[in-house]
Structure formats: C-alpha cells, structure tokens
Amino acid sequence: MPFRFVHTADIHLDSPLRSLSLRNAELADLVGDATRRALIRIVDLCLEEQVDALIIAGDLYDGDQTSMKTARFLATQMQRLHEAGIAVFKIRGNHDALSRITQELVLPPSVKVFGGRAEAIELTTGGIDVAIHGLSFSKPHAPESLLPKYRPPTPGAVNIGIMHTSLAGASGHDLYAPCSLADLHGAGFAYWALGHIHQRTHHAGERTVIMPGMPQGRDINEAGEKTVSLVTIGDDGSVRVEERLTSLAQFARLTVDITGAQEWRSVVELIGTALEQERQRTRSDHLVVRLRLVGRTPLAWTIRRDRDLLQAEAEQRGERTGRTWIEKLELAVDVPADETRAASGSDPILELSVLMREEVMTAHGFREDVREMVQSLLDDLPPESRRFAGSDPAAFDRFLDDLIRDGGEDLMARLAADGGAR
Numbered sequence: 001m002p003f004r005f006v007h008t009a010d011i012h013l014d015s016p017l018r019s020l021s022l023r024n025a026e027l028a029d030l031v032g033d034a035t036r037r038a039l040i041r042i043v044d045l046c047l048e049e050q051v052d053a054l055i056i057a058g059d060l061y062d063g064d065q066t067s068m069k070t071a072r073f074l075a076t077q078m079q080r081l082h083e084a085g086i087a088v089f090k091i092r093g094n095h096d097a098l099s100r101i102t103q104e105l106v107l108p109p110s111v112k113v114f115g116g117r118a119e120a121i122e123l124t125t126g127g128i129d130v131a132i133h134g135l136s137f138s139k140p141h142a143p144e145s146l147l148p149k150y151r152p153p154t155p156g157a158v159n160i161g162i163m164h165t166s167l168a169g170a171s172g173h174d175l176y177a178p179c180s181l182a183d184l185h186g187a188g189f190a191y192w193a194l195g196h197i198h199q200r201t202h203h204a205g206e207r208t209v210i211m212p213g214m215p216q217g218r219d220i221n222e223a224g225e226k227t228v229s230l231v232t233i234g235d236d237g238s239v240r241v242e243e244r245l246t247s248l249a250q251f252a253r254l255t256v257d258i259t260g261a262q263e264w265r266s267v268v269e270l271i272g273t274a275l276e277q278e279r280q281r282t283r284s285d286h287l288v289v290r291l292r293l294v295g296r297t298p299l300a301w302t303i304r305r306d307r308d309l310l311q312a313e314a315e316q317r318g319e320r321t322g323r324t325w326i327e328k329l330e331l332a333v334d335v336p337a338d339e340t341r342a343a344s345g346s347d348p349i350l351e352l353s354v355l356m357r358e359e360v361m362t363a364h365g366f367r368e369d370v371r372e373m374v375q376s377l378l379d380d381l382p383p384e385s386r387r388f389a390g391s392d393p394a395a396f397d398r399f400l401d402d403l404i405r406d407g408g409e410d411l412m413a414r415l416a417a418d419g420g421a422r
Contacts, residue, residue: 001126003158006046007229008246009057009195010093010214011039014070027325031249031286035062036073038216041246042228043077046086049230052125054081055132057195057212058093058164071105082108089121090114092136093164093195094176114162120151128235129157133189137164142177153188158233161189164196167211184209191231191239198222200243208239215246220290220327223251225283250284251327258333259295267299267310272317279321286323292330300333307331331406370404 013035046054060074081088088111107113112121114134121132131154135146146163153159161184165177176196184192185205192209200213215226226247232240256274261267271291279287291314293303303310311329318324378389390396 001128002235003125003128003130003233004049004051005053005055005160005231006042006049006051006244007055007057007193007210007212007231008042008215009164009193009212010059010198011035011042011056011216012062012214012218013039013060013074014067015062015218024325027288031288034216034248035218037248038226038246039074039077041248042215043080045228045230045244045246046081047084050084051086051230053087053089053132055160055162055193056088056090057162057193058091058136059195060090060093075105075107078107078111082110086110087123088112089132089134089162091134091162091164091195092138094137094141118149118151120154120159122154122157126235128233129154130233131157131159132162133159134162137177143175144177145179145183146177147179147183147187150187158191158237159189160191160193161187162193162195165194166196167194181205181209190233190237200227202241208241210241216249217247217251220251220253220288223253225250245283247284249286249288250282251288251290252278252282253292254278254289255292255294257295258293258297258299261295261297261299264299264302267293267297267303268313268317271314272321275314275317275321275324279324286325288325288327289318290328290330291326292332294332296334296336298335300335303333304331367400367404371400374400374403 014033015035042054061070078088088107090111091114112134114136116136116138118133118135121134123130123132133150135149137146146165150161150163163177163179163184165179166175167179167181181203182205184203185207187207189207192207194209194211197211198214198217199211201211203209203211210229210231212229213226214222215228217223217226225245227243228246230242230244232242234240254274256270258267258270261270271293275289278289297303307329311326314329315326318326374389389399
C-alpha cells in the first residue's frame with residue numbers, strides 16, 4: 001500500500017487579514033478567522049483522504065501568540081487527527097520561534113514537533129519503510145543553511161525531509177536558512193517538504209521539492225487561490241503530488257478598461273461584467289478584489305471626484321454577483337488626449353492640468369520634496385505598517401510615481417467640480 005500525506009506550511013494561525021478591517025467591518029468579521037478555517041479544511045482533507053500523516057513545514061503560528069483560545073482550537077484539530085490514527089510531523093519556522101504557545105501547548109502524542117537537533121523518525125506503513133527527517137530552529141533568525149545538520153538518508157527507506165528555508169532568497173521574505181536547490185536535489189531524499197515562501201512552487205529536478213505556499217492569503221500581496229499538497233508515495237518509490245484547494249477567501253487584482261465610456265452607467269456595467277467573469281474563475285468561497293480602472297474617458301475627472309460613490313456601486317455589484325467583495329478601488333484613468341489638447345487653451349483647469357503634468361510633476365525638486373515628506377511619515381510608523389509604500393527601493397519609487405500622479409489628478413477633479421471641465 002502507498003504512503004500518503006498532506007504537506008502544508010505557513011498557516012500563520014490567527015494572523016489578521018489586515019486589508020479587510022480597514023473599510024468593511026462585515027467582511028472582516030466574515031473572513032477574519034480564515035486562517036483557522038484553512039486549518040480545518042486541511043484536517044478535513046486528511047480525514048477524507050485517510051492519509052497516514054500531515055506534515056507542517058513551519059510557521060503554524062504568526063508570532064508571539066498569547067491567546068489560549070488559539071491553543072484550544074489547535075489542540076482540538078490535532079485531536080481529530082489523533083483519533084483517526086493520522087500522525088502529524090511539524091517543524092518550527094521563524095514565526096513559530098517567537099510563539100509562547102510553541103513552548104507551552106500540550107498536543108496529542110501522535111504530534112511530533114522536531115527540536116533543534118536533527119532527527120529522523122522511521123516508520124513502516126503498508127509495507128513501505130519511511131524516514132521523516134526534520135529540524136527546527138529555536139530563534140527567528142537562521143543565517144546559515146540547515147541542510148548539513150540533517151541526518152543522511154536512511155538506507156532502504158523512502159526519505160522525506162521537512163525544512164523551513166528561504167532557498168536562495170525571495171522578494172518580501174526574510175533570509176532564513178538559505179539553501180540551494182541543487183543541494184536539496186542531491187541530498188538523496190525522495191521528497192522535500194519546504195516552507196517559508198508564501199508562493200507555491202514545484203522545483204523540478206532529480207527529486208521532488210515542493211514549496212506549497214500558504215493555505216490562505218492574508219492581503220492583496222498574497223493573491224490567488226491557495227492550496228496544499230496531497231502526496232502519494234507508491235510501492236515502487238514513485239512520488240505523485242496533487243494540489244488541493246484550501247483558501248476560504250481569494251484575493252485578486254482585477255483591471256477594467258473603461259476607454260470610451262460616455263456614461264456613468266456604462267462604467268458600472270463594465271465593472272459588473274468583469275466581476276462576474278472573475279467570480280466564475282474563482283474556486284474559493286469568497287473573492288476579494290482590488291479593482292483598477294484604466295483608460296481614457298470623458299468621465300475621468302467625474303470618476304476621480306466621485307470615487308467613493310463608484311466604489312459603493314462596485315460593492316453593490318459584488319453583492320449581486322455573490323460572495324464578491326471590493327477591497328480597494330484604484331484609478332488610472334484620464335480624459336481623451338485630443339479633448340485635453342483642444343480645451344487646454346480655453347479651459348483654465350485643463351490648462352493647469354497640462355502645466356502640472358509637463359512641468360511641475362516632472363521637476364526633480366518637487367519629486368524630492370514628496371520623497372522626503374513620505375519618508376518622514378514612514379519613519380514615524382511601526383515596521384508592520386509601512387508595507388503600503390513598497391518593500392524595496394524600486395517599489396517605493398513606483399509608489400511615489402502613483403502618489404504624485406493620482407494626487408495631481410484628484411486635485412484637478414476637485415477643481416473641475418466647482419464649475420470647470422467635467
């Protein structure tokens with residue numbers, strides 16, 4: 001009989017869905033426990049498929065957790081697996097190293113939490129000898145590769161390694177236990193169950209190396225459906241991997257081109273159609289959309305002026321579509337170029353708009369003043385609240401570009417509302 005297990009990582013239990021709580025309390029209440037629901041779905045999958053084990057490759061927790069409610073919930077889910085005879089193999093990731101629950105929570109005996117010294121747990125199931133290798137790190141930083149600390153493959157067994165690693169590094173993720181893919185493929189393990197990077201990746205090569213990604217995204221930067229791996233090790237040592245959906249709420253960026261739209265109703269209809277199409281493509285229970293309108297239309301300044309009204313219209317269309325929510329409305333719209341040129345000589349607001357775009361906003365001194373102002377604001381914020389301005393210099397520059405452009409366009413829209421161009 002084959003050996004079957006579910007592989008997941010980076011659940012970040014009870015991590016808040018940050019962007020949802022900023023605007024829509026109902027949405028925050030609905031999916032605020034999405035990480036818990038994802039874990040329940042993982043346990044349900046283990047029970048339905050009658051697997052032999054659940055492997056959690058780090059970051060089950062989100063940090064310095066103190067809630068006993070979280071502890072009781074986790075213990076209940078692990079007990080469900082224990083009663084079904086399903087073993088759990090877990091390593092601690094960098095976020096787990098901060099968690100007090102990691103040190104205090106008592107779990108069923110079928111849950112193996114690997115410590116700071118590498119171990120290999122050997123078992124036989126269905127006539128297949130399996131060795132599961134794991135190693136946790138007790139601190140939130142691991143600047144060196146952990147691979148040399150792992151035990152060599154057990155002869156005659158199917159060897160499965162569990163590791164929390166940033167591999168060669170990934171944007172938006174701290175460097176943690178860096179390791180080369182070539183070394184993993186050459187280590188002699190049949191399957192590497194990785195964790196840490198939140199985007200799912202199957203690293204092709206001589207062996208099966210899977211980064212499953214997180215089972216539930218938490219904001220728009222973790223967009224797309226989220227899954228776990230259902231892995232089957234055959235009697236002949238073959239490895240088969242299936243993706244299984246786990247995300248309750250799926251984040252998506254949706255761009256709608258409204259070029260040429262002449263009426264407000266037309267814009268709303270274009271948004272509604274795009275939401276319906278995106279909902280049809282979405283397998284998760286709930287769709288959370290960051291909506292971006294692009295294109296040239298005579299309504300550009302009206303849309304900017306009445307952005308809140310348009311977002312309310314979009315949210316209503318989302319409700320009609322079903323389980324579809326608007327997280328944010330972004331605008332990259334402009335009036336037609338020929339209309340701007342034709343009117344700029346006679347309309348003072350359009351003339352001012354051209355002046356701002358061509359001279360003021362492109363001036364080096366103006367941009368540097370904005371940069372200094374934004375940087376001063378960021379310096380006053382805690383690190384976890386600075387993500388809106390980008391995570392690297394290139395992203396920060398793009399944020400400045402958007403800020404300057406949108407700020408100028410919004411100003412023109414407000415001036416137009418007082419009787420100028422519309």
